[in-house]
Amino acid sequence: xxxxxxxxxxxxxxxxxxxxxxxxxxxxxxxxxxxxxxxxxxxxxxxxxxxxxxxxxxxxxxxxxxxxxxxxxxxxxxxxxxxxxxxxxxxxxxxxxxxxxxxxxxxxxxxxxxxxxxxxxxxxxxxxxxxxxxxxxxxxxxxxxxxxxxxxxxxxxxxxxxxxxxxxxxxxxxxxxxxxxxxxxxxxxxxxxxxxxxxxxxxxxxxxxxxxxxxxxxxxxxxxxxxxxxxxxxxxxxxxxxxxxxxxxx
Amino acid sequence: xxxxxxxxxxxxxxxxxxxxxxxxxxxxxxxxxxxxxxxxxxxxxxxxxxxxxxxxxxxxxxxxxxxxxxxxxxxxxxxxxxxxxxxxxxxxxxxxxxxxxxxxxxxxxxxxxxxxxxxxxxxxxxxxxxxxxxxxxxxxxxxxxxxxxxxxxxxxxxxxxxxxxxxxxxxxxxxxxxxxxxxxxxxxxxxxxxxxxxxxxxxxxxxxxxxxxxxxxxxxxxxxxxxxxxxxxxxxxxxxxxxxxxxxxxxxxxxxxxxxxxxxxxxx
Numbered sequence: 001x002x003x004x005x006x007x008x009x010x011x012x013x014x015x016x017x018x019x020x021x022x023x024x025x026x027x028x029x030x031x032x033x034x035x036x037x038x039x040x041x042x043x044x045x046x047x048x049x050x051x052x053x054x055x056x057x058x059x060x061x062x063x064x065x066x067x068x069x070x071x072x073x074x075x076x077x078x079x080x081x082x083x084x085x086x087x088x089x090x091x092x093x094x095x096x097x098x099x100x101x102x103x104x105x106x107x108x109x110x111x112x113x114x115x116x117x118x119x120x121x122x123x124x125x126x127x128x129x130x131x132x133x134x135x136x137x138x139x140x141x142x143x144x145x146x147x148x149x150x151x152x153x154x155x156x157x158x159x160x161x162x163x164x165x166x167x168x169x170x171x172x173x174x175x176x177x178x179x180x181x182x183x184x185x186x187x188x189x190x191x192x193x194x195x196x197x198x199x200x201x202x203x204x205x206x207x208x209x210x211x212x213x214x215x216x217x218x219x220x221x222x223x224x225x226x227x228x229x230x231x232x233x234x235x236x237x238x239x240x241x242x243x244x245x246x247x248x249x250x
Numbered sequence: 251x252x253x254x255x256x257x258x259x260x261x262x263x264x265x266x267x268x269x270x271x272x273x274x275x276x277x278x279x280x281x282x283x284x285x286x287x288x289x290x291x292x293x294x295x296x297x298x299x300x301x302x303x304x305x306x307x308x309x310x311x312x313x314x315x316x317x318x319x320x321x322x323x324x325x326x327x328x329x330x331x332x333x334x335x336x337x338x339x340x341x342x343x344x345x346x347x348x349x350x351x352x353x354x355x356x357x358x359x360x361x362x363x364x365x366x367x368x369x370x371x372x373x374x375x376x377x378x379x380x381x382x383x384x385x386x387x388x389x390x391x392x393x394x395x396x397x398x399x400x401x402x403x404x405x406x407x408x409x410x411x412x413x414x415x416x417x418x419x420x421x422x423x424x425x426x427x428x429x430x431x432x433x434x435x436x437x438x439x440x441x442x443x444x445x446x447x448x449x450x451x452x453x454x455x456x457x458x459x460x461x462x463x464x465x466x467x468x469x470x471x472x473x474x475x476x477x478x479x480x481x482x483x484x485x486x487x488x489x490x491x492x493x494x495x496x497x498x499x500x501x502x503x504x505x506x507x508x509x510x511x512x513x514x515x516x517x518x
Contacts, residue, residue, distance in 0.1 A: 093385065111391065
């Protein structure tokens with residue numbers, strides 16, 4: 001495997017009972033690249049992300065992260081790989097019973113046992129500054145708006161300095177302004193921390209801001225691949241229809 | 251850990267119900283095995299166990315106090331006329347305390363505990379499951395079973411026996427109040443009658459079986475919550491079925507444990 005590849009998915013197939021969601025899907029993601037995964041609702045975008053990180057077991061195929069086959073690793077080895085990966089869930093998945101501070105310090109306390117409490121506090125504050133939410137440090141998740149939850153979720157995902165970030169619909173449910181802010185934040189963080197990102201979305205504004213390259217999932221396959229302009233300006237009737245709405249420039 | 255999926259829907263037939271019965275049994279067995287596998291693997295979440303023990307104890311203290319008091323009071327009120335009819339009023343403290351220590355105290359406390367705690371654990375973990383918080387823990391390389399399930403099961407197993415001893419004491423006080431309303435009896439006489447009546451062989455099996463009941467409450471609630479699916483409806487289902495299943499298992503295990511107790515202490 002080429003050294004600059006961080007994620008390689010080979011012939012991934014996943015079905016739920018009779019429903020075929022992914023069939024022989026293969027993708028390669030280079031280091032420091034931002035890959036957008038497009039597709040209609042229910043096209044298997046989130047399933048693809050969950051198979052990559054080992055949350056779901058595919059029926060066939062292989063997933064390599066940093067040259068390690070995720071599907072053949074023991075749980076201990078898989079957890080070592082996962083320490084280098086961040087995942088932002090669609091609903092942010094903040095732990096409701098913990099404050100923002102506790103949410104962010106939770107992975108640090110688990111994985112960096114030698115860190116002192118002061119170092120943990122400093123890291124939490126620094127990461128909150130990155131997402132511009134220092135004032136939310138002692139709030140409970142129930143006190144945060146949708147956009148704030150996404151930012152805190154993002155902060156929790158990047159606090160361990162992962163090399164790879166997986167985003168599951170990072171802007172869904174947000175107004176266009178918040179959506180643009182989150183997208184710019186993702187791009188800035190990626191540049192600042194030199195991370196690789198795989199972003200599942202159907203938000204074109206988000207994709208235009210972030211994408212280096214994009215793929216389109218359709219009928220369980222990677223139907224189209226290219227840069228964002230190739231896809232949005234394509235003459236293919238399906239893509240034309242998908243991207244036909246007027247893009248709101250905020 | 252792959253748990254068998256339960257079939258839900260409005261058009262379930264008998265074969266679906268039969269399938270669900272065996273799927274639940276299989277799921278609980280897998281969950282039980284996983285617990286024993288993971289309970290001895292570090293990190294040992296002592297702080298989390300203490301936190302759950304405190305929370306569960308505080309949460310249920312009020313309701314078990316009232317229940318315990320009423321059990322003792324009602325049992326004494328019901329038994330008093332019958333005992334008088336047979337000229338055995340002097341044995342009333344012994345009868346009430348033995349009933350409470352051997353059976354009523356442990357079982358009623360366990361059932362109340364199941365209603366309060368098993369449903370709470372089912373709803374809490376179910377909500378964490380459907381909002382992907384458990385997945386978030388897993389992708390952060392944190393073992394959610396160890397952190398969420400093992401700690402709760404250990405906490406319920408440790409808390410229920412403590413609550414049971416407390417309920418037994420409260421019930422015996424309740425019985426004394428019921429007795430003195432009808433006829434005068436000194437507290438010293440009542441206390442000595444109770445202490446003479448309750449032997450080691452009465453107290454230990456009664457309380458010991460509550461460790462099993464506490465384990466059932468924690469395990470069933472965690473299993474139902476951990477395997478919840480289908481959004482808020484799934485959370486509600488996890489909460490409700492936790493109580494039903496935990497209560498049923500408590501009664502079944504009580505039947506078995508009574509037999510085991512009588513086998514171990516045949517003279518009592």
